[in-house]
Amino acid sequence: xxxxxxxxxxxxxxxxxxxxxxxxxxxxxxxxxxxxxxxxxxxxxxxxxxxxxxxxxxxxxxxxxxxxxxxxxxxxxxxxxxxxxxxxxxxxxxxxxxxxxxxxxxxxxxxxxxxxxxxxxxxxxxxxxxxxxxxxxxxxxxxxxxxxxxxxxxxxxxxxxxxxxxxxxxxxxxxxxxxxxxxxxxxxxxxxxxxxxxxxxxxxxxxxxxxxxxxxxxxxxxxxxxxxxxxxxxxxxxxxxxxxxxxxxxxxxxxxxxxxxxxxxxxxxxxxxxxxxxxxxxxxxxxxxxxxxxxxxxxxxxxxxxxxxxxxxxxxxxxxxxxxxxxxxxxxxxxxxxxxxxxxxxxxxxxxxxxxxx
Amino acid sequence: xxxxxxxxxxxxxxxxxxxxxxxxxxxxxxxxxxxxxxxxxxxxxxxxxxxxxxxxxxxxxxxxxxxxxxxxxxxxxxxxxxxxxxxxxxxxxxxxxxxxxxxxxxxxxxxxxxxxxxxxxxxxxxxxxxxxxxxxxxxxxxxxxxxxxxxxxxxxxxxxxxxxxxxxxxxxxxxxxxxxxxxxxxxxxxxxxxxxxxxxxxxxxxxxxxxxxxxxxxxxxxxxxxxxxxxxxxxxxxxxxxxxxxxxxxxxxxxxxxxxxx
Numbered sequence: 001x002x003x004x005x006x007x008x009x010x011x012x013x014x015x016x017x018x019x020x021x022x023x024x025x026x027x028x029x030x031x032x033x034x035x036x037x038x039x040x041x042x043x044x045x046x047x048x049x050x051x052x053x054x055x056x057x058x059x060x061x062x063x064x065x066x067x068x069x070x071x072x073x074x075x076x077x078x079x080x081x082x083x084x085x086x087x088x089x090x091x092x093x094x095x096x097x098x099x100x101x102x103x104x105x106x107x108x109x110x111x112x113x114x115x116x117x118x119x120x121x122x123x124x125x126x127x128x129x130x131x132x133x134x135x136x137x138x139x140x141x142x143x144x145x146x147x148x149x150x151x152x153x154x155x156x157x158x159x160x161x162x163x164x165x166x167x168x169x170x171x172x173x174x175x176x177x178x179x180x181x182x183x184x185x186x187x188x189x190x191x192x193x194x195x196x197x198x199x200x201x202x203x204x205x206x207x208x209x210x211x212x213x214x215x216x217x218x219x220x221x222x223x224x225x226x227x228x229x230x231x232x233x234x235x236x237x238x239x240x241x242x243x244x245x246x247x248x249x250x251x252x253x254x255x256x257x258x259x260x261x262x263x264x265x266x267x268x269x270x271x272x273x274x275x276x277x278x279x280x281x282x283x284x285x286x287x288x289x290x291x292x293x294x295x296x297x298x299x300x301x302x303x304x305x306x307x308x309x310x311x312x313x314x315x316x317x318x319x320x321x322x323x324x325x326x327x328x329x330x331x332x333x334x335x336x337x338x339x340x341x342x343x344x345x346x347x348x349x350x351x352x353x354x355x356x357x358x
Numbered sequence: 359x360x361x362x363x364x365x366x367x368x369x370x371x372x373x374x375x376x377x378x379x380x381x382x383x384x385x386x387x388x389x390x391x392x393x394x395x396x397x398x399x400x401x402x403x404x405x406x407x408x409x410x411x412x413x414x415x416x417x418x419x420x421x422x423x424x425x426x427x428x429x430x431x432x433x434x435x436x437x438x439x440x441x442x443x444x445x446x447x448x449x450x451x452x453x454x455x456x457x458x459x460x461x462x463x464x465x466x467x468x469x470x471x472x473x474x475x476x477x478x479x480x481x482x483x484x485x486x487x488x489x490x491x492x493x494x495x496x497x498x499x500x501x502x503x504x505x506x507x508x509x510x511x512x513x514x515x516x517x518x519x520x521x522x523x524x525x526x527x528x529x530x531x532x533x534x535x536x537x538x539x540x541x542x543x544x545x546x547x548x549x550x551x552x553x554x555x556x557x558x559x560x561x562x563x564x565x566x567x568x569x570x571x572x573x574x575x576x577x578x579x580x581x582x583x584x585x586x587x588x589x590x591x592x593x594x595x596x597x598x599x600x601x602x603x604x605x606x607x608x609x610x611x612x613x614x615x616x617x618x619x620x
Contacts, residue, residue, distance in 0.1 A: 206479040207479065207489075
């Protein structure tokens with residue numbers, strides 16, 4: 001009853017091909033963006049920014065990147081952590097070389113560097129598929145992290161082996177380091193993520209997105225109707241790595257401030273992002289956000305309930321939390337193997353009729 | 359047969375031999391396809407019909423022989439070049455993109471007509487938007503032609519078999535092919551669906567002047583809609599000609615009914 005598309009008739013192809021053709025969806029997205037941009041910055045504090053909103057946004061962006069590759073183009077990757085590291089180190093070195101460069105340009109260039117690296121590691125995808133490709137991307141994971149740890153040039157030969165972000169101003173407002181306000185960090189990250197998410201939505205519903213999905217669904221047929229497999233797969237690796245690289249740069253520069261490669265970008269990071277898209281929904285932009293929300297927020301919620309509400313000590317709560325997360329993931333995958341995005345879609349279908357049975 | 363039909367040759371297959379290891383799929387096969395005709399390729403199972411189509415659109419590379427398409431002789435080509443040169447096809451087993459809607463499947467068939475870069479597509483303004491709209495218009499013509507308006511936004515995985523075959527034809531037509539290769543378009547269909555499909559094939563040939571190469575097992579259909587027929591058996595060409603000539607050919611009758619080899 002509340003989610004009805006009847007009566008919303010389209011009289012032009014532009015209207016029919018709009019990003020959100022159904023009015024309710026459109027208003028929902030505008031509403032979420034309005035709250036995120038106009039309301040949240042006034043209430044944000046250190047805890048909300050660092051524990052909840054920044055990790056949510058950064059992981060959503062990384063998951064969006066991986067979803068382009070795995071969900072849309074069907075190429076499995078276990079190298080997400082390493083590609084985030086490439087983005088992080090690229091931004092570190094770029095800021096070192098060009099301190100005056102606008103940080104948006106630094107982010108874009110970091111993404112481009114990561115895209116190039118991603119394409120190199122994507123080359124095997126022409127010959128190998130599925131699990132075998134996953135193993136090939138595993139090579140990227142171990143090699144790149146090892147390289148960032150071993151080659152001193154990447155961390156400017158400092159003694160700790162860590163990289164720490166320099167204070168960066170974005171049009172006069174400090175956005176990195178301890179002096180930046182939570183609101184500034186949050187708004188900057190939100191803007192980047194929102195723009196990239198809308199762009200991703202545009203790409204996946206255009207020619208290139210259709211080519212990726214064609215390769216995913218039936219690669220031989222795709223080739224015979226004129227899609228070049230190498231081009232399609234490498235473009236998916238490039239765009240995916242661009243997103244993951246920008247996410248890595250934000251993760252390092254805005255969210256954490258300083259990182260050590262073995263810890264911050266190890267294989268667990270790759271799995272973490274992979275879990276996000278599996279739980280959120282493969283092949284869905286919304287899924288990346290729902291999955292990131294689930295993976296980032298539910299542990300915090302569980303911890304608060306256990307420590308605050310039930311009086312567990314925090315060590316115990318940490319262990320139980322991992323257990324419960326595992327159970328919840330299994331539960332959600334059994335209920336809906338296609339992820340939270342599909343659950344959301346089913347909920348909308350139900351809402352079309354509710355509260356009437358027919 | 360279209361009004362535009364001439365005796366001009368569109369595609370000439372010359373002495374093609376193809377083998378996989380020790381298996382000879384095609385042996386010294388030669389025939390031609392004239393502009394604007396409906397050319398059927400028939401033969402018992404395993405005769406090499408699908409292999410022939412795969413050679414024509416570059417998926418298999420024959421060991422011997424040449425293919426001359428639109429006056430250009432070549433030993434082999436890549437599927438992409440074949441598609442860009444106007445050769446489209448459908449498949450024996452449905453090869454639709456299951457996760458996508460009917461509309462997206464048919465739009466994918468137009469990818470060789472679209473070229474705007476990633477950057478414009480990400481913004482989806484200006485050139486990319488225009489390109490998308492123009493191609494959508496063409497795709498809507500195809501959808502109207504095939505009478506599948508009502509399933510435009512349905513994921514193809516949910517469609518019944520007959521409609522999936524029709525969507526697959528739509529995806530091939532969206533490419534505006536010069537030469538359309540149809541691999542058993544009527545397999546597994548009931549009479550009504552076969553009649554619909556025959557009508558679409560003939561109208562495609564008639565209205566757009568598309569040359570059609572067809573593999574089909576239903577002899578009634580083949581004899582009704584083909585201009586010329588070529589018959590393969592065990593990878594060799596055993597006969598060719600008009601449907602009447604082929605029907606009267608003793609080798610063809612032997613191949614289909616079986617003959618004792620003693």
